[in-house]
Amino acid sequence: MNASDTFTLMQSIGQQAKVAARHMARAGTAQKNAALLWLADRIAHEGKAIEKANENDLKAANDAGHDPAFIDRLRLGDKAVDTMAAGLRQVASLPDPIGEVSEVKSQPSGIAVGKMRVPLGVVGIIYESRPNVTVDAAALCLKSGNATVLRGGSEAFHSNQLLAKWIGEALVHAGLPEASVQVVPTTDRAAVGALITMPQYIDVIVPRGGKSLIQRVSAEATVPVIKHLDGVCHVYIDDETDLDMAWRIADNAKTQRYAPCNTMETLLVARGIAADFLPPMAEIYLAKHVELRVCTATRAILQNHGIAAHQLRDATEKDWTTEYLAPILSIKIVDGLEAAMQHIDHYGSHHTDSIVTTNHIRAMRFLREVDSASVMVNASTRFADGFEFGLGAEIGISTNKLHARGPVGLEGLTTQKWVVFGHGEVRT
Numbered sequence: 001m002n003a004s005d006t007f008t009l010m011q012s013i014g015q016q017a018k019v020a021a022r023h024m025a026r027a028g029t030a031q032k033n034a035a036l037l038w039l040a041d042r043i044a045h046e047g048k049a050i051e052k053a054n055e056n057d058l059k060a061a062n063d064a065g066h067d068p069a070f071i072d073r074l075r076l077g078d079k080a081v082d083t084m085a086a087g088l089r090q091v092a093s094l095p096d097p098i099g100e101v102s103e104v105k106s107q108p109s110g111i112a113v114g115k116m117r118v119p120l121g122v123v124g125i126i127y128e129s130r131p132n133v134t135v136d137a138a139a140l141c142l143k144s145g146n147a148t149v150l151r152g153g154s155e156a157f158h159s160n161q162l163l164a165k166w167i168g169e170a171l172v173h174a175g176l177p178e179a180s181v182q183v184v185p186t187t188d189r190a191a192v193g194a195l196i197t198m199p200q201y202i203d204v205i206v207p208r209g210g211k212s213l214i215q216r217v218s219a220e221a222t223v224p225v226i227k228h229l230d231g232v233c234h235v236y237i238d239d240e241t242d243l244d245m246a247w248r249i250a251d252n253a254k255t256q257r258y259a260p261c262n263t264m265e266t267l268l269v270a271r272g273i274a275a276d277f278l279p280p281m282a283e284i285y286l287a288k289h290v291e292l293r294v295c296t297a298t299r300a301i302l303q304n305h306g307i308a309a310h311q312l313r314d315a316t317e318k319d320w321t322t323e324y325l326a327p328i329l330s331i332k333i334v335d336g337l338e339a340a341m342q343h344i345d346h347y348g349s350h351h352t353d354s355i356v357t358t359n360h361i362r363a364m365r366f367l368r369e370v371d372s373a374s375v376m377v378n379a380s381t382r383f384a385d386g387f388e389f390g391l392g393a394e395i396g397i398s399t400n401k402l403h404a405r406g407p408v409g410l411e412g413l414t415t416q417k418w419v420v421f422g423h424g425e426v427r428t
Helices: 002-024 031-044 047-063 068-074 078-093 130-143 154-173 190-195 212-218 243-255 272-285 298-302 317-321 338-347 362-369
Strands: 101-106 112-119 122-127 147-151 180-183 206-207 233-237 264-270 291-294 312-314 328-334 352-356 376-378 416-419
Touching: 002 112, 002 122, 002 147, 002 180, 002 328, 031 078, 031 130, 047 078, 047 317, 068 154, 078 130, 078 291, 112 338, 122 190, 130 147, 130 154, 130 180, 130 243, 147 190, 147 212, 154 180, 190 206, 190 212, 206 212, 233 243, 233 338, 233 362, 243 264, 243 272, 243 352, 264 272, 272 291, 291 298, 291 352, 298 312, 298 328, 298 352, 317 338, 328 338, 338 352, 338 362, 352 362, 362 376
Parallel strands: 122 147, 122 206, 147 180, 233 264, 233 352, 264 328, 291 312, 291 328, 352 376
Antiparallel strands: 101 112, 112 416
């Protein structure tokens, strides 16, 4: 397909989505839920078909030499299939935000003024690797009354096309326009350029993928973008803490999965507790083959406790700003809470940061002063996820400060408009 054909295709998809969005804006809750539940049942009962399509994608990715983290994001095993079905059912169970009227106040003129929650319109989503995003995004856009255009990565083409077929069947089953959810049926990169420059059809773009993709979309889009660039997430171990809790959280935040954007990349440790906390923690990481990149003070403590010098690497300035998405961790000893927050502010990406402490005052300072989309106390950064936050699923993580921030679920895909209720009043 040449560039002209791709542009024509995307124009057609955009036009159909715009028409479908008007139908979706007036769709009832029962109708939307019927589509979600039909799709959940189909996925749950046809897991083997999904895995077979996914095997084609995995083979191609392996043949192309992609790294293990990439393959992990692409894989749809039994657990991932079950999670997709569960996410659809959870979204169906959530309250429908559309049409909700709030903040109604009577004015001296006699009118009543309030706000109504409404869909954004047409949401364009560009993503790489993870085929489960196809289902999560479709579910959230559908429940929030939006039409959506999904452009998945070429590496997940077979998985995405099968899921797209089932999504279309679910929409038809519920009496909704099949064009409400469209998965772009081409791997041509020109489709991305067309999608992000069609403000006449697309109301917002959500890019999910590597830094280069998000930078490209941010630079070239003429449509508003909901995004985050990096997930340089921190866990700070305070010198007033429960060591067992701290070891458990720091382990989970790094090793539960290496590829997600909410995985810890830098561990900060208060100097007063470093000698007690770090040696057992390092042993846990090394047993799981995590490469440790450490500051000078950390190296001294660990070598003094019998960890060989060759098992450690000296951290560089670049390490503090690196999102590894791999079994690599930076460790730095800091003088205390203030120094930890300064490090996070200087080197972090405003994604997710956590403090592990038994000191309530310090915990509250951390919550107030760390300027990230998700800030946590005594919890693993891996909880920064729409499903874990009770959103049913997420369409992405936003580090934007306007419109949506953090995991973007149903409410993040809506906006509000002013509504006025009168009784024949006229302005004098």
